[in-house]
Amino acid sequence: MIFKILFRNAFRHKLRTFLTVCGMAVAILSFGLLRTVIDAWYIGVEASSETRLVTRNSISLIFRLPLAYRDTIRRVDGVEIVSYGNWFGGYYIDRKDFFANFAVEPKSYLELYPEYVIPDDQKVKFTSDRKGCLVGKKLADRFGWSVGDTVTLTGTIFPGKWDFILRGIYEGRTKNIDETLFFFHWNYLNESIKKIQSTSVDHVGFYIIGIENPYIAAETSEAIDKFFKNSLAETLTETEKAFQLGFVAMSEAIIKAIQLISLVIIFIILIVVANTMGMSVRERIGEYAVLKTLGFRARQITMLIMGESMVITIIGGITGIILTFPAAMGFSLAVGQFFPVFNITGETLYLDMAVTVTVGLLAGIFPAYRAVTVRIAEGLRRIG
Amino acid sequence: MRNEELILSINNVFKSYHRGSQIVRVLENISLELERGAFLALMGPSGSGKSTLLNLIAGLDYVDQGTIEIDGVDITTLSETDLARWRSVNVGFIFQFYNLIPVLTAFENVELPLLLTSLSKRERQKHVSAALSVVNMEDRVDHYPNQLSGGQQQRVAIARAIVTDPTILVADEPTGDLDRISAENVLDLMDRLNRDLGKTIIMVTHDPSAGKRAHSMEHLDKGVLNHDL
Numbered sequence: 001m002i003f004k005i006l007f008r009n010a011f012r013h014k015l016r017t018f019l020t021v022c023g024m025a026v027a028i029l030s031f032g033l034l035r036t037v038i039d040a041w042y043i044g045v046e047a048s049s050e051t052r053l054v055t056r057n058s059i060s061l062i063f064r065l066p067l068a069y070r071d072t073i074r075r076v077d078g079v080e081i082v083s084y085g086n087w088f089g090g091y092y093i094d095r096k097d098f099f100a101n102f103a104v105e106p107k108s109y110l111e112l113y114p115e116y117v118i119p120d121d122q123k124v125k126f127t128s129d130r131k132g133c134l135v136g137k138k139l140a141d142r143f144g145w146s147v148g149d150t151v152t153l154t155g156t157i158f159p160g161k162w163d164f165i166l167r168g169i170y171e172g173r174t175k176n177i178d179e180t181l182f183f184f185h186w187n188y189l190n191e192s193i194k195k196i197q198s199t200s201v202d203h204v205g206f207y208i209i210g211i212e213n214p215y216i217a218a219e220t221s222e223a224i225d226k227f228f229k230n231s232l233a234e235t236l237t238e239t240e241k242a243f244q245l246g247f248v249a250m251s252e253a254i255i256k257a258i259q260l261i262s263l264v265i266i267f268i269i270l271i272v273v274a275n276t277m278g279m280s281v282r283e284r285i286g287e288y289a290v291l292k293t294l295g296f297r298a299r300q301i302t303m304l305i306m307g308e309s310m311v312i313t314i315i316g317g318i319t320g321i322i323l324t325f326p327a328a329m330g331f332s333l334a335v336g337q338f339f340p341v342f343n344i345t346g347e348t349l350y351l352d353m354a355v356t357v358t359v360g361l362l363a364g365i366f367p368a369y370r371a372v373t374v375r376i377a378e379g380l381r382r383i384g
Numbered sequence: 385m386r387n388e389e390l391i392l393s394i395n396n397v398f399k400s401y402h403r404g405s406q407i408v409r410v411l412e413n414i415s416l417e418l419e420r421g422a423f424l425a426l427m428g429p430s431g432s433g434k435s436t437l438l439n440l441i442a443g444l445d446y447v448d449q450g451t452i453e454i455d456g457v458d459i460t461t462l463s464e465t466d467l468a469r470w471r472s473v474n475v476g477f478i479f480q481f482y483n484l485i486p487v488l489t490a491f492e493n494v495e496l497p498l499l500l501t502s503l504s505k506r507e508r509q510k511h512v513s514a515a516l517s518v519v520n521m522e523d524r525v526d527h528y529p530n531q532l533s534g535g536q537q538q539r540v541a542i543a544r545a546i547v548t549d550p551t552i553l554v555a556d557e558p559t560g561d562l563d564r565i566s567a568e569n570v571l572d573l574m575d576r577l578n579r580d581l582g583k584t585i586i587m588v589t590h591d592p593s594a595g596k597r598a599h600s601m602e603h604l605d606k607g608v609l610n611h612d613l
Contacts, residue, residue, distance in 0.1 A: 001492065001499050008487035290483040293444060294497045294544075295472020297465055376444040377436075380479070 006307035020276045024316020027269035028352050032324035034262040035348040040339035047176050048240035050214035055207040058236040064203035065233050072227050078220045081210035083108035090153030101182035103189035112210050115173040122168030130188050132167035136179030140169045158193055180340035266355055273363035277309045281367035288371040289379025298372040309364030317356025391584050392418035397450030410436045411607045423578040423585045425598030432604040434588045442475050442554045443467045455551050472500045476545030478555035482537040484529040490540045491525040497548045515543040535566030555587040559594050571597045
């Protein structure tokens with residue numbers, strides 16, 4: 001019966017409840033989307049491996065390192081695989097058709113990234129064709145590329161038109177793997193730039209290093225950097241996670257702003273729901289006085305009001321959560337090039353639910369307190 | 385030794401309210417005794433303190449001074465929670481404006497006080513049906529309050545008041561919002577509850593014709609009981 005009363009009370013003012021539920025749904029939808037945007041920002045960090053280190057020029061990422069460092073790094077204790085690459089910075093047809101593209105040493109690179117799933121025949125063809133390229137499935141779908149197609153990129157750092165044969169399309173082993181990357185042979189780049197940028201020849205932008213286990217990451221990084229101390233190109237080695245976090249840190253202000261906005265949204269909806277509950281309880285204060293007269297105690301009155309608040313917020317919250325999925329899909333299609341992985345995580349859904357329950361509870365506290373503490377005689381006077 | 389026939393004993397009760405910085409004395413040195421099965425009308429002009437006295441008897445408010453003993457229990461010593469529990473068992477309320485819960489049917493409204501008991505659903509249904517048949521409302525069980533006339537609503541409210549078989553029934557202007565015929569029906573019903581079921585009733589009214597239906601009358605004027613009238 002208590003549940004019957006609270007459910008019926010929740011829908012007594014249909015328009016008011018409908019608008020509050022809509023507000024709650026929009027708030028949870030917005031909160032979920034903003035959380036997903038933040039998650040998308042951190043996706044590189046999430047996908048990073050604890051057994052991979054990144055070595056770059058200690059001054060800045062734009063300064064390169066000699067290829068000769070490779071053999072020295074290999075000799076460091078705990079190092080298992082060394083790969084390397086360059087940021088290429090090319091675009092396809094038009095500048096707006098931008099995506100991340102790297103020149104890498106293919107065999108060692110793919111060995112370090114088992115999360116890129118490639119059919120065996122395509123893998124063989126990619127690694128053996130100097131002009132071959134490997135792209136993620138989302139990128140291939142975006143431009144309608146198929147294996148065997150010729151793809152021409154226009155270089156920005158390395159000027160000119162660069163032709164590649166698409167030899168393979170990879171898919172991520174898990175949902176958080178970026179499927180919008182473009183890889184080609186570092187040797188192709190290195191040989192091609194001999195005439196145009198001779199100073200860049202035999203230089204790499206970064207080394208990716210596979211280590212035995214995560215526990216030796218700190219000492220291995222230190223050992224690598226120690227080798228090149230006081231050289232012309234000193235190195236900075238860090239875990240892949242720290243490297244990715246460095247990129248995220250560049251956008252920290254934006255991320256903080258998004259987090260703040262998502263909190264403001266929740267605060268606004270809390271006020272809206274609390275106002276709805278406040279109005280409802282104020283209108284029904286006489287009824288609560290009647291219930292108290294009949295012997296209903298503070299706990300039962302509180303349950304009625306909190307329950308009503310929870311009914312409204314949970315309906316709104318669930319609606320918001322359901323709507324977040326199509327909204328995220330639309331958002332991903334619209335801004336997919338900026339957020340290659342835009343998945344709603346389980347954590348976001350749990351947060352949505354936690355916010356829903358918290359708003360429901362907080363919004364009901366003050367109206368419930370008012371209903372419980374009002375004197376029965378005073379409450380009864382409000383009737384008639 | 386306690387008089388077994390005495391159901392209500394009010395001794396030297398004082399009650400005042402704060403209105404801003406002013407203290408308004410509402411009841412002064414009220415003493416009253418009532419025997420089991422009595423039907424008392426508390427009469428007096430507006431502001432005389434009769435509703436306040438009824439609220440104190442019903443355990444809705446606390447006295448400033450004095451004691452109120454009902455069926456051997458001094459309710460002025462009970463905590464708020466104990467008082468709520470005591471009310472749910474011992475007092476049936478009939479209000480001027482019926483005070484039915486609009487989202488519940490007649491049946492559900494009458495069932496409401498029984499939710500606080502340990503009765504099973506089947507037992508509750510039995511009690512509710514019996515109470516509704518006493519007030520001749522068994523054919524309106526599924527009606528919501530807004531689908532009932534004032535007189536019908538008051539009968540449902542009376543069924544709600546008697547469903548727990550309380551020690552006393554308190555009625556605050558039970559006919560105040562009704563037309564003459566409906567008021568007569570309600571008073572007939574209360575008379576029947578008192579006569580046939582032996583219910584002790586305390587009714588507040590300022591209507592002399594309603595007051596005459598009671599077996600005894602007490603007059604309140606400016607917070608003082610006037611036994612001589």
